[in-house]
Amino acid sequence: MTKLQTLRTSLRHLATAGLVATLTCSAAFAETTLRFAHFSVVDDPNHRAVEALAAMVAEATEGEVAIRISPNSQLGGEVDVVEGILLGTIDMAPPSAAVLANWVPEMNVLNMPFIFxxxxxxxxxxxxxxxxxxxxxxxxxxxxxxGFMTSGPRHIMGRMPVNSIDDLAGRKVRTVQNPVHVATFNAFGANATAIAYPEVYSALQTGVVDGADAANTNYYTQKFYEVAPHWAQVSWLFYTNPIVISERKFQKLSEVQQAALLEAGRKAGQDQQADWKATDASLLDVLKENGVTVTTPDAAPFRAAAQEVYDEFLATDAQKQLLLLITK
Structure with a gap:
C-alpha cells in the first residue's frame, strides 16, 4: 500500500458502518431533525467532526434530535448557506469567520493577517x-x-511559482468573499478577486484567477494542486470555521437539547482542531509526491504589507478590545 493509499484509509477511519447506521436510525425516529450543510468532501476532518457532533447530540438527547448532514457544498457555497440559516431553509453549518463577518462584523478580528x-x-x-x-x-x-472548527494555516497556491511577495504583483488571486481578505491580498500586491469556494477549482483551471489560498488539507482534498501546482508556505492566516445554528431554531429547542448542542459543538470543534493539525502536517510530503512545487517565501514583506489592513479594519474601541483578547 502506498503512502497516499494509507493516508486515504486513515482519513476515512472514523466513518464506520456503525456510526452511519446510528445516524440514519436517529434521523428516521427523531422528533427534531436539523439540516447541517458543510463544504468539504467526506475524506476531511470537517466531515468527521460533523459526524461526531451528530452522534454526540443524538446520544445526549436520547434520539430526540438528529442532524442530517449535506457535505461538499451540496446546498450551496458559504454565502448561500448563511442566507439559508437566516431564512430557515438550513439549520446548521460551519461557514468561515470570513463569510460570517458579513453579518457579524465582530468576526473580522479572526480574519486579520498574521494575527496568530x-x-x-x-x-x-x-x-x-x-x-x-x-x-x-x-x-x-x-x-x-x-463551537469553533478550523481550516488551519492558509498558504498561497498558484498556476505560477510564488517565491516572494513580488511574484504576486498584478496577479489575479481568488479570495473568500470578505473585505478583509480582499484588502489583504491587494496589500500583497495582487489583484484580489472574491469567488465562492465551489467555483475555485474551475476558476484556476480556466485561468480566471492565477492563484488562491488554502490549507495543506483542502489544497489536497479538493485537488487544487491539479490546476495550481505551486504551493507557497506563507501561513498568512489561521482560518476559522464557527459551528453555528439558526438562533430562531435554537430557541425552539428544550433547555436539555440546547445544552446538548452547546456541549457537543465545543467538543466537536476542539477535537476537529487537533484532527486538522495532525492531518495538515502529514500532507506536505504527499503533495510533493503529487508533483507540487513547495516554496517558503520570506514572510517579513507580507507582514509589513498587511499592517495597513489593521489600520483600516480595526479602528473602533470595541474592535480593539477584541484584538486584545488575541494579542495580549
Missing part, C-alpha cells in the same frame, strides 16, 4: 474568552455560535 503566532496560540484563543464575546455578538443577528 502558531497553533498553540491559535487554539488557546479559540477556546478562551473570545468565544463568549463573539457568541454575544452573533445571537442578535440570528446566529447562535456552538
Amino acid at each position: 503566532r502558531d497553533w498553540d496560540h491559535y487554539t488557546s484563543v479559540l477556546n478562551g474568552p473570545i468565544f463568549d464575546e463573539l457568541s454575544a455578538a452573533a445571537a442578535p443577528k440570528g446566529i447562535r455560535l456552538l
Whole structure:
C-alpha cells in the first residue's frame, strides 16, 4: 500500500458502518431533525467532526434530535448557506469567520493577517474568552455560535511559482468573499478577486484567477494542486470555521437539547482542531509526491504589507478590545 493509499484509509477511519447506521436510525425516529450543510468532501476532518457532533447530540438527547448532514457544498457555497440559516431553509453549518463577518462584523478580528503566532496560540484563543464575546455578538443577528472548527494555516497556491511577495504583483488571486481578505491580498500586491469556494477549482483551471489560498488539507482534498501546482508556505492566516445554528431554531429547542448542542459543538470543534493539525502536517510530503512545487517565501514583506489592513479594519474601541483578547 502506498503512502497516499494509507493516508486515504486513515482519513476515512472514523466513518464506520456503525456510526452511519446510528445516524440514519436517529434521523428516521427523531422528533427534531436539523439540516447541517458543510463544504468539504467526506475524506476531511470537517466531515468527521460533523459526524461526531451528530452522534454526540443524538446520544445526549436520547434520539430526540438528529442532524442530517449535506457535505461538499451540496446546498450551496458559504454565502448561500448563511442566507439559508437566516431564512430557515438550513439549520446548521460551519461557514468561515470570513463569510460570517458579513453579518457579524465582530468576526473580522479572526480574519486579520498574521494575527496568530502558531497553533498553540491559535487554539488557546479559540477556546478562551473570545468565544463568549463573539457568541454575544452573533445571537442578535440570528446566529447562535456552538463551537469553533478550523481550516488551519492558509498558504498561497498558484498556476505560477510564488517565491516572494513580488511574484504576486498584478496577479489575479481568488479570495473568500470578505473585505478583509480582499484588502489583504491587494496589500500583497495582487489583484484580489472574491469567488465562492465551489467555483475555485474551475476558476484556476480556466485561468480566471492565477492563484488562491488554502490549507495543506483542502489544497489536497479538493485537488487544487491539479490546476495550481505551486504551493507557497506563507501561513498568512489561521482560518476559522464557527459551528453555528439558526438562533430562531435554537430557541425552539428544550433547555436539555440546547445544552446538548452547546456541549457537543465545543467538543466537536476542539477535537476537529487537533484532527486538522495532525492531518495538515502529514500532507506536505504527499503533495510533493503529487508533483507540487513547495516554496517558503520570506514572510517579513507580507507582514509589513498587511499592517495597513489593521489600520483600516480595526479602528473602533470595541474592535480593539477584541484584538486584545488575541494579542495580549
